[in-house]
Amino acid sequence: MKIQEIMLDESRNAKLTAIIQDVEGEYGNIKKRPAIIIMPGGAYWGCSDREAEPVAFAYSKAGYQVFILRYAVGEHRGWPYPLDEYEQTMELINEKQDEWHILTDKIAVIGFSAGGHLAATAATTAKHRPNAAILGYAALNKEISDLCQPGMPYPVEEVDDETCPCFLFAARDDNVVDVCSTLQFQQALWEKGIMFESHIYAYGQHGFSTAEPHINSNPICSRVPNWVADSIAWLGDMFGTLTPAGMTEPTCGPKFSDDREATLSVDCTLGHLKKQTGMAELVLKDVFAQLQAGVEQMYGPLAETLTDFVKLFKLKDILKIAGIPQEVVETLDAALKQIPNQK
């Protein structure tokens, strides 16, 4: 392990702490590791130590290369300095990916409160997008963003098709950043079909960080500390898990379906495909007729309603249940991928 302190911008006192773990040798076939960039909170007035090292330890323990980004705050916080420093960090990581042993397509960000605003802005607007974002009691909507620093983007309004999967957590009784900030962000992710996980705890107020007893003294409900292990498990679902034999495959994709991709596929939902016209309609007509016939045969008069219950199933899942051979599915998929998606 080595720890490096890197000055990103001396005039703004923006700094990066890199906690780099070894690879190979005792670590077997681990040649590179996934990484995480930590953005502490502090209303853009400061960068909280309580949301820096204690958080770093958790992801270091899980095998990540960890970076603590102490972005410009206080008098130096003028937008877009903090975001620039994030971009600079990503460029540095790409540059040093060999020296630092980093899988550059497995880089997460985690931000708390105002740091969550920065992390969400990175996830929704940055040139170098992260591959996953963890947002803790984050400042995400207009009201709280403006309060922190007028002139910044409002993450809830910036979610787009390229936004990475997100892990959200907050306490219902947050009395600094209204929990509606997180609720609205969930809704925005849902609208774009982005995958996410979200935990709103009954109570825990604001700023609990890892919720270790030595870190937090606000009343918290017993579930609050779970976000740490849960977020690590979730990252494993999104990135795959680091093992001495290398990374395993992800267990979850970044999108709910292919409904918002440029072309169609069997990973589109039935409901979405049913609304397509033209070539798609032609290609799918027989398939749909066959599925409808099968359902009617099994359920009779109920069939109409029943198919409404599977509108959100992906075509491939329905075809699998219907016992359609894999090669037929593949041929269909190839055909659909030639057809532009009418979103």
Place this chain on the structure above:
Amino acid sequence: MKIQEIMLDESRNAKLTAIIQDVEGEYGNIKKRPAIIIMPGGAYWGCSDREAEPVAFAYSKAGYQVFILRYAVGEHRGWPYPLDEYEQTMELINEKQDEWHILTDKIAVIGFSAGGHLAATAATTAKHRPNAAILGYAALNKEISDLCQPGMPYPVEEVDDETCPCFLFAARDDNVVDVCSTLQFQQALWEKGIMFESHIYAYGQHGFSTAEPHINSNPICSRVPNWVADSIAWLGDMFGTLTPAGMTEPTCGPKFSDDREATLSVDCTLGHLKKQTGMAELVLKDVFAQLQAGVEQMYGPLAETLTDFVKLFKLKDILKIAGIPQEVVETLDAALKQIPNQK
């Protein structure tokens, strides 16, 4: 322990299974127990066994008196029969509270999918409201309600000031009940200031019940089974915990603040109180001036913004931080409770 099967309505085949545990004796000072009513899912076409007994065992283990409500489904499901059967269950529990050893102000409902619709309807519209509701991948908005059974209420539109605290869980990739159903219900609870806890898991699809390996075969992420223990801990926060010495105190109230009560109090938020006019303004003028002066003395020019960051603090919490003596707070509280709330 004794198990009773009670026919609620023979023509509709609506049945109640009561699993009643003993009290006193080896159970010390436990004279009565909290209770939970389970409403299995099944699109109002059936009542799933997988969401009945296996769920009952979890809450029985935690010390609850448990009722499985097999409400009218299929051809008998005409609204409001299922809700009537819930009301009937509550009347029965009230009637037999001594025989069944039940704390009638500590009755929760738990419902899955269509059962979640019924539980949420009970929580938002019933004559006999439950004291807490657990809603699992529940059908809560217009689209899915209409699909289940036209003519029923839409829970997301029914949330009111009397709605009990709720515990919500669902999977992001639910392909039967769109997860937006749960998202919209969160939003509705937030708007009314109702306390809740919510867990949206990355993936787990629909109908995982307790997510025990013998119950579920869909792919689920590792966090899904946590809802069982988490919901029990949450009920403990809302109701207090059953111990051989009796129930402990709840650790969490049913509302975010007193902002929606009939009269004001020190449990209203600062932001809400600042908007009050007339008598309230008069009573609070000196208090606010004093708080503002204190902040300005400590933070100077930042003070204006700073006070915006505490708008969601309850007055009593701010007064505590400011070191105002408890008796002053109590006097103020008494005065505020005389003043009607301008919502």
Place this chain on the structure above:
Amino acid sequence: MKIQEIMLDESRNAKLTAIIQDVEGEYGNIKKRPAIIIMPGGAYWGCSDREAEPVAFAYSKAGYQVFILRYAVGEHRGWPYPLDEYEQTMELINEKQDEWHILTDKIAVIGFSAGGHLAATAATTAKHRPNAAILGYAALNKEISDLCQPGMPYPVEEVDDETCPCFLFAARDDNVVDVCSTLQFQQALWEKGIMFESHIYAYGQHGFSTAEPHINSNPICSRVPNWVADSIAWLGDMFGTLTPAGMTEPTCGPKFSDDREATLSVDCTLGHLKKQTGMAELVLKDVFAQLQAGVEQMYGPLAETLTDFVKLFKLKDILKIAGIPQEVVETLDAALKQIPNQK
């Protein structure tokens, strides 16, 4: 689900409660289930309710068919009545295996305190041995057995080669059954090469049962309640896990190695095989020479000590590391299985 009360012996008031869950239908390909027999404690003076139903709920939830055995106690407790009633229970289960949907080679026992004495006696001496035993703060050695009821066997002295795998738990500060009872039983299991898992918690005293807050009021350390979930996971390791597709394979065998079997095999440890003379020595001479040569080539002078560090490795594991082809290992295994074991 159905619950049956069966009188095993009216004169001794010995009773069996069977909690039988459904199979097939919504439970998919589950045709039979594993089972567990619960033996509450009570110094053979009584059968504690606190160690009966609340324990049953945990294993019912995990999918087991559950039996609560209220064996002869008090004036009727004369040995071997309680053990007879256990045998009777096993005969009944075998008889009714179809009606009760039970996998008769996946039957566990769990006993607490004096019930742990009975469960351990079943595991070590019964005609119908269980397939796994869970022993909670159990009375297992001479001193405590004699105190409960003179004339009974002492489980620590009865462990034999046929003893099933065991899961032990107790609190270090047990002031009723000295924790040395559990320590001695661990030692006895180790001596016979039986697999086990054991958790001695820092404090929790005696009789905590599931350690739910409504069950226990003694001071317990935070780990105590873990035994419930841990024991269920451990049963899954020993029996395989029940899923809608049927039982999975066990992940752990009942013995440390084949060192105590009638004949040799590649599942014997290297150290054990090295002590064999005659035919075994002849068969293994070349294998050992080859392994030794390989080690010396890699490690030189250290080789002597190094091979001492692998005495407890099974021969098959060493051969795998050494890259010996699977068919050679199988041929060797076949040859060894012809040779009687010199224990």
Place this chain on the structure above:
Amino acid sequence: MKIQEIMLDESRNAKLTAIIQDVEGEYGNIKKRPAIIIMPGGAYWGCSDREAEPVAFAYSKAGYQVFILRYAVGEHRGWPYPLDEYEQTMELINEKQDEWHILTDKIAVIGFSAGGHLAATAATTAKHRPNAAILGYAALNKEISDLCQPGMPYPVEEVDDETCPCFLFAARDDNVVDVCSTLQFQQALWEKGIMFESHIYAYGQHGFSTAEPHINSNPICSRVPNWVADSIAWLGDMFGTLTPAGMTEPTCGPKFSDDREATLSVDCTLGHLKKQTGMAELVLKDVFAQLQAGVEQMYGPLAETLTDFVKLFKLKDILKIAGIPQEVVETLDAALKQIPNQK
């Protein structure tokens, strides 16, 4: 946070890595922190990196000042060099307790395999004893100690009245350090009345370290990774928990009772006190008579056996149950503390 590398002995290449966290400021009233010294394993041939930093992260996250001791190994491992280096570490910590913000009466050691031998030797024989020891699949008995390095002490034979509380963990199927090493150490701790916690997992082999997926590739049962969080909770029981308001009180003492102290007290067990003669007998005669009379009154003929069941109760606990006033207990305690203990 700062990290310091300290050369303890250049000729033997013995090194100490200190990971020192900040205090006060954002950490509130935390002025000093508890500490832990990590001793990686490696058969005294090396110090495994897998049992160094990854372990450090876990305790750093929990708020501890962490030291990794890379003691003399390989050609430099001659005994007692490694133990000397431990003593040197403790002296350094004492010297720098202010600079490093360390509570010098809350220092734990954790050792794995051969490092567990060193940690246990520290716990049982060192000049500067630690206050708690965590021993992972540790080499503790004669056989494995001699194999590692002849001439070293055997920890199982060194346990004494001053040995600190221990937390033990190992896998039943350990094929390098026979699990009997841990079993024997449990027994030795029990004999001296030392408090301990112990987890023997069904399987996990040897050297799993934190059992994170990136660290370990041996098959492990699901419970293995729990030792990390469990050991931290246990340290909290022994030391108290670090909070922003300072350390809380320990919840568990280092001894089962006062039975092995120099003088008697009400913290001695009933059984031990009953065996005392002379002055103690005189002082306690009336108390015992009173207790016996009370029991006989309640239970009649059973009373004789009943009192045997409470032999391990501390006198103060029995007196409390019997309703003896606190001031009487205190007077008795003061009297007993004047009387030498006949061990």
